[in-house]
Amino acid sequence: MNPYLRSLCRGLGSSALSLALYTIALMCFNALMLLIVSMEEGGQGLTDYTMEFTKSVILLSQGTGVDFQTIHLTLTPLGLTLLLIILIRSVSFRFGCSLIGYCSGAALWAALHAWMLATLSVTVVGVPAVAILKSVLVFSIGYLFAWLPGTDAAERFGPRNWAFIGPEWRRAIGTGLFIGGVMLLGLLLAGTVVTVVWIVLNAGTVGDMYTIVGMDTGSAVMTTIACLIWLPNCVVWALSWVCGGGFSVGETATFSLWADSSQAMPAVPVFGVFPQAVGDDAVRIALMLLPCLIAMIVSIWPLMSPTWFDMLAVNPSGKLLSWDTARRFGFPAVSLCLSCIIISLATPLMFLLSNGSLGRERLAHVGVSVASSTQVVVRPAAIGLLAAWLLTVVIACLRYAVLQLRGNRVAGVVNVRHDGEDSDDIRPRRMVSGGFPHTSASEPESGGSSTVKPRTSRSIASENHHPTTKEDR
Numbered sequence: 001m002n003p004y005l006r007s008l009c010r011g012l013g014s015s016a017l018s019l020a021l022y023t024i025a026l027m028c029f030n031a032l033m034l035l036i037v038s039m040e041e042g043g044q045g046l047t048d049y050t051m052e053f054t055k056s057v058i059l060l061s062q063g064t065g066v067d068f069q070t071i072h073l074t075l076t077p078l079g080l081t082l083l084l085i086i087l088i089r090s091v092s093f094r095f096g097c098s099l100i101g102y103c104s105g106a107a108l109w110a111a112l113h114a115w116m117l118a119t120l121s122v123t124v125v126g127v128p129a130v131a132i133l134k135s136v137l138v139f140s141i142g143y144l145f146a147w148l149p150g151t152d153a154a155e156r157f158g159p160r161n162w163a164f165i166g167p168e169w170r171r172a173i174g175t176g177l178f179i180g181g182v183m184l185l186g187l188l189l190a191g192t193v194v195t196v197v198w199i200v201l202n203a204g205t206v207g208d209m210y211t212i213v214g215m216d217t218g219s220a221v222m223t224t225i226a227c228l229i230w231l232p233n234c235v236v237w238a239l240s241w242v243c244g245g246g247f248s249v250g251e252t253a254t255f256s257l258w259a260d261s262s263q264a265m266p267a268v269p270v271f272g273v274f275p276q277a278v279g280d281d282a283v284r285i286a287l288m289l290l291p292c293l294i295a296m297i298v299s300i301w302p303l304m305s306p307t308w309f310d311m312l313a314v315n316p317s318g319k320l321l322s323w324d325t326a327r328r329f330g331f332p333a334v335s336l337c338l339s340c341i342i343i344s345l346a347t348p349l350m351f352l353l354s355n356g357s358l359g360r361e362r363l364a365h366v367g368v369s370v371a372s373s374t375q376v377v378v379r380p381a382a383i384g385l386l387a388a389w390l391l392t393v394v395i396a397c398l399r400y401a402v403l404q405l406r407g408n409r410v411a412g413v414v415n416v417r418h419d420g421e422d423s424d425d426i427r428p429r430r431m432v433s434g435g436f437p438h439t440s441a442s443e444p445e446s447g448g449s450s451t452v453k454p455r456t457s458r459s460i461a462s463e464n465h466h467p468t469t470k471e472d473r
Contacts, residue, residue: 004100011101014092015108015139021091022084027054033222040216055116061229062113063134065125065356074125075356075366077229078236081138088142097147102140109139172331175308176338179299183339183381184346186294191239195231198238198273205272213267220269227270234273236354237368241275243380244288245373249274250363257284266363291377295384296391299339303332303392311392312399329393336385343381348374 031050038046056066061081065074092105113135117128124131165173210220237247246256249271253262260277278284302308309332348370355367 007096007098007100008104010095010098011104011106012108014088014095014097014101014143015105015112017095018084018088018091018139018142019109019112022087023054023058026057027051029226030054030057033226036218036222040219052121055120056122059113059116059120059124059131059135062131062138064131067123067125070359072125072357072360072364075230075233075358076353078232078353079229082232084138085142085145088139089145092143093146097143102143102147105143106136106139110136168327168331169334171308172335173338175302175332176335177342179302179335180339180342180346182298183295183343186298187239187291187347187377187381188235190242190290190294191235191237194238194242195235198234198275202273202275206269209267209269209272213269215269224270233354233356233367236350239377240351240368240373242287243291243373243376244284245368245376247368247373249366250357250359252362257287264362266358288376289380291380292384292387295381296388299336299385300388300392302335303388304395309335312396329396332392333389336389340378340382340385344374344378347377 027050030053031047034046034050034053056068057077057080060066060073061077061084063076063081065072067073092101095101110132113132114128117124117131206224215223240247241255241257244257246254248254249262249265252265253271253274254260255274257278260275265271278287303311306313309328311328311332313328351368351370351373355365355370357364358366
């Protein structure tokens with residue numbers, strides 16, 4: 001088969017199989033959920049809406065809101081979005097990726113979603129063309145995640161191969177990207193832990209709300225599982241809450257570290273997971289300092305590690321104020337500034353994607369305030385990066401001072417020893433035969449030769465057999 005035709009077919013197969021698997025899985029779950037709800041709650045004909053409900057969820061998971069009578073839903077379930085991207089990535093990686101395959105797959109993906117929009121009885125929020133572009137964007141992200149690792153694009157276009165800048169700048173940029181990415185993962189991990197704590201502490205409240213609503217066990221279980229698709233949204237809201245920004249459920253409820261007020265909040269049992277205010281000031285301060293601690297922990301290792309910047313290394317010239325020291329301290333500062341820029345750009349994007357609406361009036365805005373939440377996350381993170389850099393500089397200066405004091409002390413001891421030897425040994429010494437020191441005082445003052453004869457082996461032997469003096473005898 002022609003290679004171009006093979007690539008074209010692979011792209012079409014990746015797109016069609018990904019959407020088919022995603023649709024079948026959602027349809028099976030929706031049919032089961034609607035069947036259980038209709039059996040327990042007495043609804044008739046709910047299963048007839050399975051296909052329409054599935055199409056709405058597919059579009060909603062890709063950022064397109066739906067409007068059905070009193071329901072105005074634009075809160076994107078980020079859990080389904082992530083699962084769809086992972087599915088596209090896995091299928092595309094198995095089929096094989098290429099530029100022709102991406103173009104053909106994206107075209108088929110857009111055509112299938114255009115058919116969904118045309119056959120859907122539910123009103124779509126926004127322009128259909130924008131909805132198609134959003135769906136193509138989701139497909140592109142998943143396909144590129146499968147395509148780029150198999151190519152040398154990362155090696156060719158990465159910071160390590162930027163020949164137009166020096167190696168130190170390349171290392172600073174690469175380290176900044178690494179620190180920024182690890183900080184984002186650390187912040188999301190903190191939000192996940194906080195969400196798990198909410199679920200553990202407020203699980204009883206959710207159960208009580210199911211009882212108040214009058215929902216049976218099967219319907220409660222299926223509804224809870226369905227609500228898990230908004231779990232990543234809740235993680236992002238938890239990050240804003242733990243940093244002091246808080247979040248709101250429209251105009252009916254507001255949750256923050258200082259207050260938790262709710263007035264006529266919808267009777268959704270999952271809303272019982274949302275937290276109460278923290279009464280201890282010390283705990284609130286500790287929670288708000290969490291981004292600062294994460295930034296310090298993540299950045300202080302590259303600053304001190306010998307394989308990265310090694311800011312604690314001793315200057316070979318022995319001078320603290322030198323061009324080499326300025327470069328060793330300056331490039332890490334550039335790297336940390338780049339990390340702060342990455343956090344400043346990625347954090348508001350996460351908050352923006354997690355927001356949405358559950359209605360038209362009081363529930364028109366559900367989520368966080370993007371500006372205030374970004375501020376309470378980015379500012380402590382920037383302070384943590386600055387604190388890590390200053391701490392490393394202080395430690396390097398203290399180490400230099402200790403080394404200088406130790407060197408001056410050793411030099412002083414050596415000078416004292418040399419001075420002592422010169423003062424005690426006033427008379428010059430010379431070595432005579434036999435290795436015994438002989439001073440100039442034992443030499444005759446006259447210029448004649450010395451009366452002391454040199455001792456030879458023969459004279460020493462004669463002295464041993466025939467002592468010459470009384471003392472020898």
